[in-house]
Amino acid sequence: MISYGQFLEKSLENFTYATILDGTGILRGFEQWKEKDLTSAVTLSIVAVGWPVFCICGAIYRLYFDPLAKIPGPKLAAMTTWYEAYYDVWLGGKYIFKIAELHKEYGPLIRINPHEIHCNDPNFIDDIFPGATKKTNKYRFTGRRTMTKNSMVATIQHDVHRQRRGAVANFFSSARIRKLEPIITISLEKILGRMESASKTGEVMSLNYVFKAATSDIITKYAFGNSTNFLDYPDYNMPFMKAVDSVFKMNHALMHFPWLGPLLEASPRWFCRILAPGLFDLMKMQEVWKAQVEDIRNSPDPDAGKDTIFYGILHSNLPPEEKTTARLGHEAQLTVLAGQDTTGTTLSFAVFELLANPASLKKLRAELVAAIHEPKVVPTYSQVEALPYLGAVVQEILRLHPSVVSRLPRVSPYEDVVYKNSQTGEDYNIPAGTSMNMTTWVLHTNPEVFQDPFEFIPERWIENPRLDKSLIAFAKGTRNCLGMNLARQELFTIIAGIFRKYDLYDGTGTQTCPTLELYDTERARDVDMNSDMIIPYPAEGSHGVRVVVRH
Numbered sequence: 001m002i003s004y005g006q007f008l009e010k011s012l013e014n015f016t017y018a019t020i021l022d023g024t025g026i027l028r029g030f031e032q033w034k035e036k037d038l039t040s041a042v043t044l045s046i047v048a049v050g051w052p053v054f055c056i057c058g059a060i061y062r063l064y065f066d067p068l069a070k071i072p073g074p075k076l077a078a079m080t081t082w083y084e085a086y087y088d089v090w091l092g093g094k095y096i097f098k099i100a101e102l103h104k105e106y107g108p109l110i111r112i113n114p115h116e117i118h119c120n121d122p123n124f125i126d127d128i129f130p131g132a133t134k135k136t137n138k139y140r141f142t143g144r145r146t147m148t149k150n151s152m153v154a155t156i157q158h159d160v161h162r163q164r165r166g167a168v169a170n171f172f173s174s175a176r177i178r179k180l181e182p183i184i185t186i187s188l189e190k191i192l193g194r195m196e197s198a199s200k201t202g203e204v205m206s207l208n209y210v211f212k213a214a215t216s217d218i219i220t221k222y223a224f225g226n227s228t229n230f231l232d233y234p235d236y237n238m239p240f241m242k243a244v245d246s247v248f249k250m251n252h253a254l255m256h257f258p259w260l261g262p263l264l265e266a267s268p269r270w271f272c273r274i275l276a277p278g279l280f281d282l283m284k285m286q287e288v289w290k291a292q293v294e295d296i297r298n299s300p301d302p303d304a305g306k307d308t309i310f311y312g313i314l315h316s317n318l319p320p321e322e323k324t325t326a327r328l329g330h331e332a333q334l335t336v337l338a339g340q341d342t343t344g345t346t347l348s349f350a351v352f353e354l355l356a357n358p359a360s361l362k363k364l365r366a367e368l369v370a371a372i373h374e375p376k377v378v379p380t381y382s383q384v385e386a387l388p389y390l391g392a393v394v395q396e397i398l399r400l401h402p403s404v405v406s407r408l409p410r411v412s413p414y415e416d417v418v419y420k421n422s423q424t425g426e427d428y429n430i431p432a433g434t435s436m437n438m439t440t441w442v443l444h445t446n447p448e449v450f451q452d453p454f455e456f457i458p459e460r461w462i463e464n465p466r467l468d469k470s471l472i473a474f475a476k477g478t479r480n481c482l483g484m485n486l487a488r489q490e491l492f493t494i495i496a497g498i499f500r501k502y503d504l505y506d507g508t509g510t511q512t513c514p515t516l517e518l519y520d521t522e523r524a525r526d527v528d529m530n531s532d533m534i535i536p537y538p539a540e541g542s543h544g545v546r547v548v549v550r551h
Ligand code: HEM
Pocket: 152, 153, 154, 165, 219, 334, 335, 336, 338, 339, 340, 342, 343, 346, 402, 403, 404, 407, 408, 409, 472, 473, 474, 475, 478, 479, 480, 481, 482, 483, 484, 486, 487
C-alpha cells in the first residue's frame, strides 16, 4: 500500500504543482473530455453513479487501508478534508481549537485529515523539524494559502528551498541585523513621538496599527531601500493593514478550494475588487513591491539599493529563472508581510500583558531603569539584549501569544519517520511523503509541557531556561523563521524603549513619569486568539489592544 503523500510524489513527478495551480491541468482534461464527445447522456449517467461510488471507495480506503489508517483520530477527519474545511472555512479558523481538543481525546499523535498528521509532543520536534542533514520538503499545498507559491516559505522541494534561502540568509545573520539599529531607532523614536502627541490630543492609540506600521517601515527599508513610512500617516495607513487582514482571512478558503486563487488572479481587477476588496488592495501593493525590485534591477547606478535584501537576491548566484519579476513578487510579499504582521502583533500582546500584570511590569521597569540611565535617549540593542527579565518577558510573550498559529507542515520526502509514544510505548510509522505538523499555540498551551499554560509567567524562563527546547514560535530546523534575529532585536528594543519611559497609570494623579493605561481592552475579546488566520485574530469586531497615554 502506498500513502497519498507517496502517490502524489510519484504521480505528479512530471505534472508540476504550478500546472495544477494554474488550472491548466484541469483545462487540459476538460479539452480531452470534449474532444472525445464524452458529454453524452450515457457517460454523464456513468459519472453520476461512478462519482459517489468513487468517493465511498476512497473513504473506505482512507479509513482502513491507507498507511495512515493506524494513526488515531476521528473517522470523519480520516475520510474527508471536508471535516477540516467545516471548522476552518465555515466556522472561520477554528480547526486549531478542535485539534487541541482532539489531542486530549486521542493522544499526542493524531490524523487531522486524510493526508496529514499532527503531533503535540515536544520529544518529536527534532524529527519533524530536522537540521540540514535531512531533507525536509514543505507540504505541497502550503503556497495556496497566501497565493505565494514561489516564495521561499512555500517552496516544496528541499534543494530548491536551500538554494532560495541561501541567497538571502546572509542578510538575516545577527551581525547584519545589528547594522539595522539606526533604522529600528528611527521607528522607536517615531512611536514615542506619536505617544507623546497622543497624550496631548487625547487620542486613544490602537497599538496593532502603530506597531504594524513600525515593523512595515523597518522591513520595507531593508528589503527595497524605501520605507513605507506608515508611522508618519495620521492613521498609520490602517486601510492597508485592514486589506492585509482580509487576505489572511481568506487563507482557508484558498487552501481548500484550489481553483479560487487562480480564478481571482486571472479575473479582471474590477471583478476582484467586488469579490475580494482586500485582495484587490494587496494586488496593488504587490505591483508597488515588484516596481521597487525592478528599480533596483534596472538602476543605472550599480550600487543602487546595495544593502537591501532584494539587491542581495538580484546579485546572488541564483539562476535567472529564480530572479523573474513574478517569482520575486512572491518573495517580496512574504518578506514584507512576514516582517510586518508577526512582530507587530507580538508587540501589541507584550504591551497588553505588561499592563495587565503590574507585578511583572514593576520587575521589568526596575531592570530597565538600572540598565538605561538616560530615559530620554532610546536604548540600543546591546544595552538590553542580555537583560534577564526582559528576555524572559519576550520568551513568555512568544509562548503565550505566538504570532504564527497556522500549523507548520513538514514532509520527509524519502524516509519514513517513526513516532514513539512515550506514554503508551507504541510506535507509529509515518510513511515518507506524509505532511507532519505541529502548531505553536497547541504545543505552547499544552499543560504537560508548560505549567499553567494560560498564565503570563515570565519567571518560568528564568527558573528553567531549557524550556526553550519546547518553544517553537519561530519553528525549528532548516525551515525555521529566517527573520528571527530581526524580530528579536525589534522586540527587545521597542519593549525596552516604551517601558523605560512609561509606567502603568495608577489613577492617583501623583505619578511623576509618563504613563499608559489600557483603554476598553478585554482579554477574552481583544487579546485571546479567536481564530487562526495564519496569524491569530481576536473576536470579530474587536479593536485590539488600545491605550491612553498621559504625560
Ligand atoms: C515575532 C515575530 C515572528 C514570528 C513569531 C515568526 C514565525 C515564523 C514561523 C513560525 C515561520 C515558519 C513558517 C512555516 O514553517 O510555515 C517563519 C518563517 C519565516 N519568517 Fe518569520 N516570524 C517572525 C518575524 C519575522 C520577521 C521580522 C521576518 C523578516 C522578514 C520573518 C521572515 C520569515 C521568512 C522569510 C520565513 C520563511 C523561512 C523559510 O521558509 O525558510 N519573520 N516565521
